[in-house]
Amino acid sequence: MIRGAAEVPEGFTVRTEVCVVGSGAGGGVAAALLSEGGREVLVLEEGPHVPRERMTQREEQMYPLLYRDGGNQLTDDGGISVLQGRVVGGSTVVNMADVVGITEEVWAHWRTLFGCDRWSMDDLAEAAADCRATIGANHVTAEQLNRNNALLVRGGDRLGMRTATMEHNRVGCVGSGYCLIGCAYDAKRSVAVSWIPRALATGRVMVQSEARVDRFEHDRGRVVAVVGHLVRPADGAKLAPFRVEADTFVLAAGAIHSPLLLKVSGLGGAAVGRNLSLQPQAPVAALFADDVVMFRGIPQAGYVDAETATAEEGLGGFRLEAVSATPGMSAITTALPTADLHRFMTRYRQVAANLCLVPDRPGGTVTADRNGRPRISYALTPAVQATMIDAIRTAARCWLAAGAEGVALPFPGLPMARSEADLAALDRVSVRPASTPMISAHPQGTCRMGPRAGEAVVDTDLRLHDAPNLSVLDASVFPTTASSHTQLPVMSLAWLGARAILERPAR
Amino acid sequence: MNGPSRRWFLGGGLLLVGGTLVAHAVGHRPMEERASAFLGSSGRTTLESVLEALLPDGAPVGEVADGIEGFLAQGDPIQGGQLGLALTVLEHTGGASLWSFSRFSRRTLDERREILEGWRSSSLQTRRQIADAMRRVALFSWYTREQTWAAIGYDGPWVHP
Numbered sequence: 001m002i003r004g005a006a007e008v009p010e011g012f013t014v015r016t017e018v019c020v021v022g023s024g025a026g027g028g029v030a031a032a033l034l035s036e037g038g039r040e041v042l043v044l045e046e047g048p049h050v051p052r053e054r055m056t057q058r059e060e061q062m063y064p065l066l067y068r069d070g071g072n073q074l075t076d077d078g079g080i081s082v083l084q085g086r087v088v089g090g091s092t093v094v095n096m097a098d099v100v101g102i103t104e105e106v107w108a109h110w111r112t113l114f115g116c117d118r119w120s121m122d123d124l125a126e127a128a129a130d131c132r133a134t135i136g137a138n139h140v141t142a143e144q145l146n147r148n149n150a151l152l153v154r155g156g157d158r159l160g161m162r163t164a165t166m167e168h169n170r171v172g173c174v175g176s177g178y179c180l181i182g183c184a185y186d187a188k189r190s191v192a193v194s195w196i197p198r199a200l201a202t203g204r205v206m207v208q209s210e211a212r213v214d215r216f217e218h219d220r221g222r223v224v225a226v227v228g229h230l231v232r233p234a235d236g237a238k239l240a241p242f243r244v245e246a247d248t249f250v251l252a253a254g255a256i257h258s259p260l261l262l263k264v265s266g267l268g269g270a271a272v273g274r275n276l277s278l279q280p281q282a283p284v285a286a287l288f289a290d291d292v293v294m295f296r297g298i299p300q301a302g303y304v305d306a307e308t309a310t311a312e313e314g315l316g317g318f319r320l321e322a323v324s325a326t327p328g329m330s331a332i333t334t335a336l337p338t339a340d341l342h343r344f345m346t347r348y349r350q351v352a353a354n355l356c357l358v359p360d361r362p363g364g365t366v367t368a369d370r371n372g373r374p375r376i377s378y379a380l381t382p383a384v385q386a387t388m389i390d391a392i393r394t395a396a397r398c399w400l401a402a403g404a405e406g407v408a409l410p411f412p413g414l415p416m417a418r419s420e421a422d423l424a425a426l427d428r429v430s431v432r433p434a435s436t437p438m439i440s441a442h443p444q445g446t447c448r449m450g451p452r453a454g455e456a457v458v459d460t461d462l463r464l465h466d467a468p469n470l471s472v473l474d475a476s477v478f479p480t481t482a483s484s485h486t487q488l489p490v491m492s493l494a495w496l497g498a499r500a501i502l503e504r505p506a507r
Numbered sequence: 508m509n510g511p512s513r514r515w516f517l518g519g520g521l522l523l524v525g526g527t528l529v530a531h532a533v534g535h536r537p538m539e540e541r542a543s544a545f546l547g548s549s550g551r552t553t554l555e556s557v558l559e560a561l562l563p564d565g566a567p568v569g570e571v572a573d574g575i576e577g578f579l580a581q582g583d584p585i586q587g588g589q590l591g592l593a594l595t596v597l598e599h600t601g602g603a604s605l606w607s608f609s610r611f612s613r614r615t616l617d618e619r620r621e622i623l624e625g626w627r628s629s630s631l632q633t634r635r636q637i638a639d640a641m642r643r644v645a646l647f648s649w650y651t652r653e654q655t656w657a658a659i660g661y662d663g664p665w666v667h668p
């Protein structure tokens with residue numbers, strides 16, 4: 001059963017076996033596995049439950065309804081929009097549905113450099129297989145690429161780069177192009193329509209939406225309860241309070257809010273909130289002479305691959321991924337001078353676009369500001385800046401090679417680049433906060449796993465070092481950037497972490 | 508968004524005093540102050556002067572501003588407050604230069620465009636943040652309006668609840 005705040009106007013105090021905080025990629029998997037293992041589970045989710053009938057495909061309605069801070073959660077220097085879902089199903093409801101697992105190299109990197117040797121590559125593969133099956137993962141075929149994706153891939157091919165189509169979790173996709181603001185057809189197999197139904201089918205799970213957890217209560221190395229309040233989704237106004245006692249707690253509030261909750265609760269030790277990776281992405285848009293209609297079809301389905309993965313360094317390089325953008329999002333992410341932008345938008349149907357995704361190194365922090373909200377501090381290192389500019393240049397070259405008449409580069413003041421020679425302008429730019437539009441869809445790493453308390457927040461079973469009846473099962477446990485796309489890595493680790501919980505006695 | 512520092516505000520305050528004097532001296536007429544439920548009449552005036560500068564010529568800035576205010580009134584008060592603060596800082600420091608002082612909303616349309624465009628690449632982070640916030644609010648509001656879509660060839664949502 002999924003119930004909202006209106007169904008418990010007085011609030012509630014309950015006891016259960018397992019309390020899961022957050023219902024996204026990590027929380028949904030945990031709820032399903034733990035309930036299938038016989039445990040009684042209560043999931044607390046701050047966001048509302050939004051079934052497909054309420055997905056209106058209108059940006060101005062869906063960003064406020066489905067996203068944390070309406071999509072306006074920014075780093076403290078205003079440089080990067082850190083996008084996260086705040087809805088039953090978490091970020092998987094608004095994600096681009098690409099499915100990319102953790103590679104052997106990254107797994108080896110974590111094992112050798114961070115001591116995360118609890119699970120083998122075979123364990124990971126077993127977890128990923130169940131996750132893929134539950135979310136209906138399958139490969140996009142070349143014939144399914146819309147013109148935007150096909151042009152990017154063609155450009156990459158012409159430059160002799162590695163190109164490919166994605167694996168994704170869309171089944172029966174009608175190509176509306178609205179993945180970022182929720183699928184009105186349930187074709188995207190988000191956690192809300194895959195793992196949560198699987199959990200509910202056990203009859204042992206209750207999902208309480210519109211319930212914001214404020215902190216954990218703990219006593220002598222054990223978490224005893226969570227306290228919080230019901231919220232009105234539109235403005236976050238506090239409604240009635242609640243308190244949940246449990247034997248086991250799973251924290252899966254995502255890489256920004258999980259460390260925040262631990263911090264305000266005095267849990268997690270010195271490393272909590274540190275080691276944030278954002279995997280920044282910058283947009284590049286191109287103008288073609290004829291229609292591209294990037295906003296229809298499967299949005300992010302083809303890519304140009306310049307990523308590297310080694311056991312010594314983990315992930316590096318960059319990826320260029322075609323992307324669709326609705327008009328409002330297109331306008332605010334295209335950095336052209338404002339007058340040029342309006343002319344550009346009159347040719348919206350001829351616009352193609354991609355995101356340049358750069359796997360970074362952990363280095364940011366999440367702390368609490370004076371309102372108790374997260375303060376996300378993050379600076380692009382010189383190396384990441386250089387890679388980002390390289391990625392932007394390569395993207396522009398791909399679009400020009402595919403026949404674009406011009407490319408809008410993500411730096412204010414730069415006119416459209418109409419030839420390779422114009423790209424020399426990129427030698428003189430730097431990626432500055434609140435100037436180059438950048439997003440992060442993959443925050444991670446703020447409750448790092450590892451064998452040593454102090455250096456890591458959770459142990460290699462994903463249990464809190466200082467309160468082992470609480471497991472963190474979300475994107476915050478990755479020691480370094482897990483993959484170019486994080487939903488399958490989160491689900492896989494949550495799967496393994498939940499199984500580890502089941503291996504121990506319930507109390 | 509980081510709040511501007513106290514020192515920065517003090518600087519802005521001094522410019523404001525000078526700006527008011529110079530505005531009187533050169534006879535700039537303020538834009539008509541509009542009643543406003545959320546931002547206050549001064550904030551509303553600045554918002555409209557920003558929209559006029561950032562939206563295409565002839566755009567119905569009053570209507571767009573109404574939409575923004577309605578949105579702010581329903582949403583998260585902290586975010587709304589931050590926008591209000593950004594508008595205040597822009598109004599009282601945006602129009603000031605080495606040679607003249609004027610509130611932002613009393614600048615000519617071309618001057619306002621130049622100021623907002625210049626702030627996007629300013630060496631001061633707070634200015635870039637404010638210019639970015641203004642652009643986001645203005646452009647998002649404009650391009651999510653159904654009335655704008657025909658001109659850009661967007662055929663709108665497929666579902667009609």
Ligand SMILES: Cc1cc2nc3c(=O)[nH]c(=O)nc-3n(C[C@H](O)[C@H](O)[C@H](O)COP(=O)(O)OP(=O)(O)OC[C@H]3O[C@@H](n4cnc5c(N)ncnc54)[C@H](O)[C@@H]3O)c2cc1C
Pocket residue numbers: 021022023024025026027044045046047083084085086087088089090091092094095096097098099100180211212213214252253254255257258261441442473474475476485486487488490
């Ligand atoms: C726009 C976008 C596009 C993306 N595209 C892709 C993609 O194509 N492929 C891919 O693999 N990944 C993608 N991702 C990333 C992927 O979806 C996330 O990495 C993944 O969902 C993270 O899982 P999580 O469990 O850590 O957090 P989430 O899925 O974000 O879930 C966390 C949940 O916790 C809730 N919560 C937070 N705080 C509290 C609290 N105090 N009390 C109660 N509940 C709380 C939140 O409301 C949220 O629902 C994308 C993400 C975004 C935002």
Ligand code: SF4
Pocket residue numbers: 097170172173174175176177178179180182183184185186187188297298299
């Ligand atoms: S493109 Fe496919 S998966 Fe995405 S919203 Fe449309 S139908 Fe759903």
